[in-house]
Amino acid sequence: MKKYTEDHEWVSVEGDTATIGITEHAAGQLGDVVFVELPAVGTKFKQKGEMAVVESVKAASDVYAPVSGEVVAVNQAIADDPAKVNADPEGASWFVKIKLSSRSELDRLMDEASYRKLIG
Amino acid sequence: MTESLKRTPLYDLHLALGAKMVPFAGYEMPVQYTDGVLKEHLWTRERAGLFDVSHMGQAFFCSKKSPGTEEAHQDAAAALETLVPGEVRKLKKGAMRYSVLLNEDGGVLDDLMITRPLRDDDQGRLFIVVNAACKDDDFALIRAKLGGRADLEICDRHNAFAGARALLALQGPCAAAVLESIAPGVAAQPFMSMQPREWNGADLLVSRCGYTGEDGFEVSVREEHAVGFARALLAHPDVKPIGLGARDSLRLEAGLCLYGHDLDLTTSPIEANIAFVLGKRRRAEGGFPGADRILKEAAIGPRRLRVGLRPEGRAPAREGAEIQSEDGRQIGVVTSGGFAPSLNAPIAMGYVDAAQAKSGTRVALIVRGKPLPAAVADMPFVPHRYYRDQEKTT
Structure with a gap:
């Protein structure tokens, strides 16, 4: 199951693990990503909490947690080479994996059709 | 909008x-x-x-004396020199200067280019280029202060010349x-x-x-x-x-100032580390707005200085980030900051207390609440590659 937020994060759920990243649209709007700051494994986030930072040449943007939970893995590859975010934002360039604490939060997120409508 | x-x-x-x-x-x-x-x-x-x-403001500042004479150039230049600290009168034909419009406190109203035309017929006209965001105010100020001595011909549809x-x-x-x-x-x-x-x-x-x-x-x-x-x-x-x-x-x-960020009404050209805008004769004679403050700062040093900053790591420090000394005191603020594609590293510029302005001084930039280690650095960050005539002979 893949869901989307109004802040242009995506979350893909398998079992009780959610993989989170930023959408193609977000990566395109940001432009070339030059810096990514990821949380430490073990950090707990509430839904909509500031989870990561992504910066392009010109601007910084926060990445918010689409759902509450505890970070179980981070993608060090995008911190080491931030340009990877632009290359494959909804695939290999995921940001974090978290252990879901509340599945019902997923219901409040958009499905793909609704997100496509949002970005026009 | x-x-x-x-x-x-x-x-x-x-x-x-x-x-x-x-x-x-x-x-x-x-x-x-x-x-x-x-x-x-x-x-x-x-x-x-x-x-x-094209958003920038272009205009000709014109002596009321008959054009095409050295006298007309001197007249226009002397008038403009009452608003800027640079040498305009002795500009050679076809030469241009970077300069600043000053307020009475010696703060910078705008930065601009002033050019003396090359052609003999155009003497008595000075071509100026000012920032887009400031152009209406700049032109109004020039007309208010100098309208009796010279005409400002803005390059718009009404400009016949x-x-x-x-x-x-x-x-x-x-x-x-x-x-x-x-x-x-x-x-x-x-x-x-x-x-x-x-x-x-x-x-x-x-x-x-x-x-x-x-x-x-x-x-x-x-x-x-x-x-x-x-x-x-x-x-x-x-x-x-x-x-x-x-x-x-x-x-x-390139270490160049952006008006409204690295230069504003509160910054003097000495603080901004662009003392080169002061002409040698103008330093001796004064006669520009804020000359008392500016010449005093030039003589004994300013309270704060614009410097380059090199953060460690890859995280950029943006405009507004506080600059702290190693012992945690606020010593300044970042006025421009971002990522330098040519260096593949973050860079910034900002104002710091003059005592902390030496290249190599260790500082911390406060980014998202956390101190980011950085050092005061020489500018430009990337060497200038301007054209020099001598290159033809070497």
């Missing part, structure tokens, strides 16, 4: 080139094209970038060869000079200057010829259009 945004003569061309348009200083301007900021930046450093800077004019910048190591191919003669033109040229029946005012640290030109052209001229430059395989995003990262690498 409450106010309708203005467009430059190149607006439709920007759209055709795939520009992403944003509001800037009252205009709809291209922030980037399809390549994006990073590639546009690097292209300008490697080849040549074309920038639309010069017309409404676009301004295009061509910057980068290939700029001279490209412009030479359509406007012969420019390749030998000295740095910081302006010469009139002709292209397809259009009069051009070609200045060898820029805002990237690279060799390059700014070309003033009547708006009806602007699109054709831009297309002629873009037809060259070494030229790509470059947006405001890369213009900002290029000027930051």
Whole structure:
């Protein structure tokens, strides 16, 4: 199951693990990503909490947690080479994996059709 | 948007080139094209970038004395010198200077280029180029202060002499060869000079200057010829259009000030580390707004200074970030900051207490509440590559 937020994060759920990243649209709007700051494994986030930072040449943007939970893995590859975010934002360039604490939060997120409508 | 945004003569061309348009200083301007900021930046450093800077204010400041004489030049220059600290009277024909408009406190109202025309017939007219966001205020101030002594002829539709004019910048190591191919003669033109040229029946005012640290030109052209001229430059395989995003990262690498950020009403030219805007004669004579403060700071040193900053790691520190000493005291603030594509590293500039301004001084930049280790650094961050005449003989 893949869901989307109004802040242009995506979350893909398998079992009780959610993989989170930023959408193609977000990566395109940001432009070339030059810096990514990821949380430490073990950090707990509430839904909509500031989870990561992504910066392009010109601007910084926060990445918010689409759902509450505890970070179980981070993608060090995008911190080491931030340009990877632009290359494959909804695939290999995921940001974090978290252990879901509340599945019902997923219901409040958009499905793909609704997100496509949002970005026009 | 409450106010309708203005467009430059190149607006439709920007759209055709795939520009992403944003509001800037009252205009709809291209922030980037399809390549994006990073590639546009690097292209300008490697080849040549074309920038639309038509939003900037162009005007002629004209003596009321009969034009074409040294007397008329001296008259116009002496009048303008009452608002700026630079040497204008002794400018050579065809030479240009970077300068600042000052308020009575010695703060900077705007930075600008002042050019003495090359042609004998044009003596008594000074060509000025000011920032888009400041131009209405600048022009109103000049008219209010100097209207009795000289006429300000803004380059707009009402201007019978010069017309409404676009301004295009061509910057980068290939700029001279490209412009030479359509406007012969420019390749030998000295740095910081302006010469009139002709292209397809259009009069051009070609200045060898820029805002990237690279060799390059700014070309003033009547708006009806602007699109054709831009297309002629873009037809060259070494030229790509470059947006405001890369213009900002290029000027930051070059250590150049952006008005409203690194320069404002509270900063003096001495604090801003642009003391070179003071002419030698002007230092001795004074006679410009805020001379008391500025000459005092020049003599005994300012309280704070604009410096370069190199953060460790990859995280950029942006405008507004607090600068702290190693022992945690606030010593200043970042006024411009971002990522330097040519260095693949973050850079910034800001003001710090003069005692902490020495290159190599360890500081911390407060980013998202956390101290980011950084060092005061020499500017420019990327060496300037301006054209020097001597290169011809070496």
